Amino acid sequence: MPDRAFAILAGAGALLIGFLLVAIALRLLVSSIDTWRTFGLIGFVVGQVWDVGAVVYGALPFIAGTLVTAGLAMLIAVPLGVLAAIYLAEFAPRRLAMPLVTLIELIAAIPSVVIGLWGLVVLTPILRDTVESWVTSLFPDVPFLAGPPLGSDIFTASLILAVMVTPTIVALGREVILALPANYREAYVGLGATRWETVATVVLPSVRAGLLGACILALGRAMGETMAVTMTIGNADRIPTGLFDQGQTIASKIATSFVEASSAEETSALLALGLVLMVLTLIVGIIARMLVGRSRTAVG
Amino acid sequence: MSTGTLPVPGVSARPRVADLVRTGSRRRRLVDALMRLLSVLATLLILVPLVALVGYVIANGLPWMDMEFLASAPVDEVHGGALNAIVGSLQMVPLATLLAAPIGILGGIYVAEIAGPRTAGGVRFAADVMVGLPSVVVGVFVYTVLVVPFHTYSAVAGVISLAVIMIPVIVRSTEEILRLVPNAVREGGLALGMPRWRAITRVVLRAGLGGILTGVMLAVARASGETAPLLLTALGSRLVNVGELNKPMDSLPTFIYTNSGQPSPVLVGQAWAAALLLLVFVLVANVVARVISGRRSSGGSR
Numbered sequence: 001m002p003d004r005a006f007a008i009l010a011g012a013g014a015l016l017i018g019f020l021l022v023a024i025a026l027r028l029l030v031s032s033i034d035t036w037r038t039f040g041l042i043g044f045v046v047g048q049v050w051d052v053g054a055v056v057y058g059a060l061p062f063i064a065g066t067l068v069t070a071g072l073a074m075l076i077a078v079p080l081g082v083l084a085a086i087y088l089a090e091f092a093p094r095r096l097a098m099p100l101v102t103l104i105e106l107i108a109a110i111p112s113v114v115i116g117l118w119g120l121v122v123l124t125p126i127l128r129d130t131v132e133s134w135v136t137s138l139f140p141d142v143p144f145l146a147g148p149p150l151g152s153d154i155f156t157a158s159l160i161l162a163v164m165v166t167p168t169i170v171a172l173g174r175e176v177i178l179a180l181p182a183n184y185r186e187a188y189v190g191l192g193a194t195r196w197e198t199v200a201t202v203v204l205p206s207v208r209a210g211l212l213g214a215c216i217l218a219l220g221r222a223m224g225e226t227m228a229v230t231m232t233i234g235n236a237d238r239i240p241t242g243l244f245d246q247g248q249t250i251a252s253k254i255a256t257s258f259v260e261a262s263s264a265e266e267t268s269a270l271l272a273l274g275l276v277l278m279v280l281t282l283i284v285g286i287i288a289r290m291l292v293g294r295s296r297t298a299v300g
Numbered sequence: 301m302s303t304g305t306l307p308v309p310g311v312s313a314r315p316r317v318a319d320l321v322r323t324g325s326r327r328r329r330l331v332d333a334l335m336r337l338l339s340v341l342a343t344l345l346i347l348v349p350l351v352a353l354v355g356y357v358i359a360n361g362l363p364w365m366d367m368e369f370l371a372s373a374p375v376d377e378v379h380g381g382a383l384n385a386i387v388g389s390l391q392m393v394p395l396a397t398l399l400a401a402p403i404g405i406l407g408g409i410y411v412a413e414i415a416g417p418r419t420a421g422g423v424r425f426a427a428d429v430m431v432g433l434p435s436v437v438v439g440v441f442v443y444t445v446l447v448v449p450f451h452t453y454s455a456v457a458g459v460i461s462l463a464v465i466m467i468p469v470i471v472r473s474t475e476e477i478l479r480l481v482p483n484a485v486r487e488g489g490l491a492l493g494m495p496r497w498r499a500i501t502r503v504v505l506r507a508g509l510g511g512i513l514t515g516v517m518l519a520v521a522r523a524s525g526e527t528a529p530l531l532l533t534a535l536g537s538r539l540v541n542v543g544e545l546n547k548p549m550d551s552l553p554t555f556i557y558t559n560s561g562q563p564s565p566v567l568v569g570q571a572w573a574a575a576l577l578l579l580v581f582v583l584v585a586n587v588v589a590r591v592i593s594g595r596r597s598s599g600g601s602r
Contacts, residue, residue, distance in 0.1 A: 002495060002497055003495050003496045003497050005497075006496075006497035006500070006501075007410070007414050007497075009406060010406045010407065010409045010410035010413075010414055011410050011414065011415070012406070013402075013403045013404070013405075013406035013407035013408075013409075013410060013471070014406075014407040014410040014411055014415065014419075014423045014471065015423075016403060016407065016467065017407060017423060017426045017427050017430055017467065017468055017471060018422070018423065018426045020430065020464060020467075021426050021429060021430055021433075023441075024433070024437065024438070024441040027441055027444050027445060028437075028440065028441060028444070031444045079342070080342045080345060080346055081342075081346070083338055083339045083342035083343075084339065084342045084343040084346050086339050087336075087339035087340055087342065087343045088343065091336050091339060091340075092343075100343060100347075102590065103347060103350065104343075104346060104347065104350075105586075106350065106583060106586060107346070107347075107349070107350045109518075109521055109522070109525075109582055109583065109586045110350075110353065110525075110579065110582065110583075111524075111525025111526075111527070111553060111578055111579070111582060112525065112527060112528075113525065113527040113553045113556045113557050113575075113578075114353070114357065114525070114556065114575045114578060114579055115353065116557070116560070117556055117560045117571055117572070117575050118352075118353045118356055118357070118575075120560055120561075121360075121560065121568065121572075122352075122356050163349045166346050167346070170343075170346065194328055194329060194331070194332035195332060195336070196331060196332040196335040196336065197328065197331075197332065199335075200335075217432070220432050221432070223434070224432075224433070224434025224435075224436070224437070225434070226434065226435065226436040226527070226528040227527045227528055227553075227557060230528075231557070231560060231561075251434055251436045251528070254436050254440060254528075254532075255436060255528050255531060255532075258440065258443070258531075258532055259531065259532065259535065270440070271440060271444065274436070274437050274440040274441075277434055277436070277437055278433065278434075278437045281432060281433060281434055281437075282429060282432075282433075285428070285429055285432035285433075286429065288432075289425070289428050289429075
């Protein structure tokens with residue numbers, strides 16, 4: 001009998017997770033139902049205007065901000081992260097690799113708000129006066145690169161995001177590469193291939209799915225990241241027009257406006273935004289886990 | 301390896317196959333060296349922000365780390381400290397841990413030891429999804445269940461939102477550690493005539509204790525840096541709140557966030573000092589967690 005009681009107790013702990021997941025989704029849906037009723041699913045998602053005064057709520061500026069910053073961050077994080085994962089799994093001596101991996105994993109542990117503080121106080125003015133002012137003065141006619149350089153903008157937020165999610169790609173990517181049996185490599189090295197050729201022709205194709213999964217997992221993190229982005233993106237409720245324009249992601253919009261929301265309609269719309277973010281990260285997270293899981297089982 | 305081409309008497313000046321292979325291999329070795337170099341550079345580049353950030357936090361935070369900062373509540377633009385935030389974090393994070401650790405460990409035990417493979421897979425999947433859920437979404441959720449009905453931001457809501465974030469992390473780490481405990485240990489307990497629950501709690505759990513504590517520690521580190529969910533639930537407060545869990549409460553992360561945007565250099569300096577405090581705690585917690593379990597990050601054999 002105590003066996004049964006213990007099983008039930010432990011089972012309750014496990015079930016709580018599934019319960020929480022469903023409860024969060026349902027609760028957000030119920031609390032934002034007014035917004036969905038008023039604007040409709042499509043109307044809310046593609047609505048370009050968020051105007052509290054006019055009681056018009058469209059999520060597109062924030063969805064665009066989320067996708068653009070996360071996408072730009074991936075452009076930086078994927079090549080860097082994959083290269084570093086290759087180095088740490090294939091090239092680095094083991095005694096060097098272990099401390100480096102620990103250091104990189106520690107980056108992932110730094111609280112978002114601390115990175116945000118650094119981004120806001122240190123990085124923002126530096127980028128404004130260097131990269132951003134150079135680029136804007138070099139290409140004055142390219143709308144995508146138009147100034148004035150503000151520092152707090154899409155560019156800075158994307159860079160910060162890249163810093164934050166690269167460790168995910170490195171750590172997971174390295175695990176995926178290490179899971180590949182050594183004889184795959186040995187066979188090719190035995191044919192006279194260099195280590196890089198082995199990596200490029202044997203290792204990378206074999207672990208493609210797992211690496212992709214690691215990158216998509218990082219993408220999910222980038223989309224949901226809140227504080228560091230909130231503090232560096234400029235917080236303008238519009239669809240960004242260029243790299244140095246200010247914007248807002250879904251998460252940063254919620255963080256900046258939720259507490260100050262002045263009406264039930266605004267709170268409901270912000271909760272609807274939360275639901276959109278949840279669905280987006282759920283989809284991305286499920287895809288990522290299927291890819292990582294498949295590559296692990298396929299190899300192991 | 302390259303030995304150069306020795307002139308061989310009686311052979312024409314036509315390029316030979318061997319030479320072609322050799323120059324070809326020189327290019328191949330060049331590519332190899334270049335890619336190795338690139339991968340080293342990428343690794344170093346990733347570490348640059350870490351070094352820069354830690355350096356800035358120490359340089360900007362240390363000068364403000366004095367008794368006034370540690371022992372007084374905020375007063376005005378140039379006076380006061382972060383006692384409200386320190387005291388708040390010291391209450392909310394341990395309370396959330398007390399709530400999340402038993403639930404998470406029990407959940408992990410269930411998945412690893414009791415559940416059938418399908419249930420285990422389902423719970424693992426749900427936990428993975430929960431781990432990936434943006435913490436701001438958790439904050440919004442707890443706001444609707446605990447702030448709206450009671451018409452006040454409260455430390456309780458903050459504690460619950462932190463616990464919700466910690467539980468799936470602990471479930472997953474507990475489960476993975478218990479999976480590493482050899483079956484012989486389990487069977488040893490059962491062979492002594494222990495009922496299953498005693499075998500699990502007395503034998504299996506003890507074998508995996510270090511790893512489980514590591515998981516809890518990492519969850520604590522993560523929770524102590526969480527900002528967005530606390531902004532939406534515990535809100536933050538300029539008052540030192542001890543034990544009044546039904547009222548708003550400050551925390552180090554929310555203190556950093558609110559102070560970072562202030563015009564007063566003193567308040568921004570305090571944000572740096574708070575960041576230093578938080579960073580030291582989080583990094584120490586991570587290092588301790590790794591030491592407890594000996595080695596956490598995957599090494600594997602190759």
